[in-house]
Amino acid sequence: GAVVSQHPSWVICKSGTSVKIECRSLDFQATTMFWYRQFPKQSLMLMATSNEGSKATYEQGVEKDKFLINHASLTLSTLTVTSAHPEDSSFYICSALGRGTSTEAFFGQGTRLTVV
Amino acid sequence: AQSVSQHNHHVILSEAASLELGCNYSYGGTVNLFWYVQYPGQHLQLLLKYFSGDPLVKGIKGFEAEFIKSKFSFNLRKPSVQWSDTAEYFCAVGYGGATNKLIFGTGTLLAVQP
Numbered sequence: 001g002a003v004v005s006q007h008p009s010w011v012i013c014k015s016g017t018s019v020k021i022e023c024r025s026l027d028f029q030a031t032t033m034f035w036y037r038q039f040p041k042q043s044l045m046l047m048a049t050s051n052e053g054s055k056a057t058y059e060q061g062v063e064k065d066k067f068l069i070n071h072a073s074l075t076l077s078t079l080t081v082t083s084a085h086p087e088d089s090s091f092y093i094c095s096a097l098g099r100g101t102s103t104e105a106f107f108g109q110g111t112r113l114t115v116v
Numbered sequence: 117a118q119s120v121s122q123h124n125h126h127v128i129l130s131e132a133a134s135l136e137l138g139c140n141y142s143y144g145g146t147v148n149l150f151w152y153v154q155y156p157g158q159h160l161q162l163l164l165k166y167f168s169g170d171p172l173v174k175g176i177k178g179f180e181a182e183f184i185k186s187k188f189s190f191n192l193r194k195p196s197v198q199w200s201d202t203a204e205y206f207c208a209v210g211y212g213g214a215t216n217k218l219i220f221g222t223g224t225l226l227a228v229q230p
Contacts, residue, residue: 004159034217043120044206044220093160107152107160 002028004096006108013084013115021079021111023094029074030096034105035067038091050077084115118143120209122221129197130229137192137224139207148210149190150218151181155203163205166190177201199230 003026013019023033032051036044048069050056056069066088068080077096081088091112095105123138141147151163164175171183181192190207207221 036220041125041222043222044208044218046217046219049217095160104162104165109159 002026002096002098002106004030004094004106004108006092006094006111008111009109010112011114013113015085015115016083018080018082019084019113021081021092021094021113023077023079023096023108025075025096025098025106028096028098030077030098031074032097032105033071033077034095034097035069035077035079036093036095038093038110044093047079081113084113086115089113089115118209118211118219120207120219120221122205122207122224124224125222126225126227128227128229131199132196133228135192135194135197135201135226137205137207137226139190139192139221141188141190141207141209141219143188143209143211145211149181149183150208150210151175151179151190151192152206152208153203154206154223160206163192197226197228199228202226202228 005024007022034049035047037047038044046059047062048056048058050069050071052071052074058064071077091110093110095107097105119142121140149166152160153163154160163179164173166173166183174180179194181190183190205224208218210218
């Protein structure tokens with residue numbers, strides 16, 4: 001199947017700083033990317049949907065000014081957690097939907113964020 | 117709010133035992149149904165999916181799932197598990213015809229003992 005890569009796999013940052021997470025589709029063009037968050041022992045929760053070249057659509061309760069999403073190219077979407085706080089510590093996962101592929105999105109390996 | 121429930125959080129089986137993992141969802145309209153698997157240290161991978169047609173769906177690695185609309189269920193089954201099936205399994209539902217905007221269950225961690 002197609003490959004989606006996230007970077008970094010894990011990151012520790014100080015409270016108040018910003019962290020950028022990258023999601024790349026390595027062997028296909030991703031017209032749509034999804035960002036999920038998973039807290040311990042909980043479901044993956046969809047945060048936002050981003051389409052290449054347009055603004056992301058955020059789910060209810062997700063602060064768009066805190067979680068900045070950029071999908072500037074067909075192979076890269078970034079999630080920036082601004083002014084991170086310990087409660088933002090979580091597992092962030094992206095998935096990518098290819099051009100012409102309407103039934104399956106491919107997932108990255110996830111990024112473990114710890115804010116201290 | 118739409119929700120997806122996986123009844124078993126942690127299952128331990130011996131090799132060759134049969135497996136059934138439960139999944140129920142809350143919405144009565146059009147749904148698309150998925151099971152994903154995450155092997156240790158790896159990405160989420162699609163096991164199988166149901167959009168329409170035969171409610172018994174066969175996926176990779178000998179897994180199958182049955183959609184029972186009246187019970188809002190999509191249980192995952194495998195007649196004989198192997199040690200290599202040790203992984204976490206997630207049920208996911210796309211509501212209102214959405215194929216990739218998914219709501220996930222909390223996951224079931226399966227440990228198969230050799």
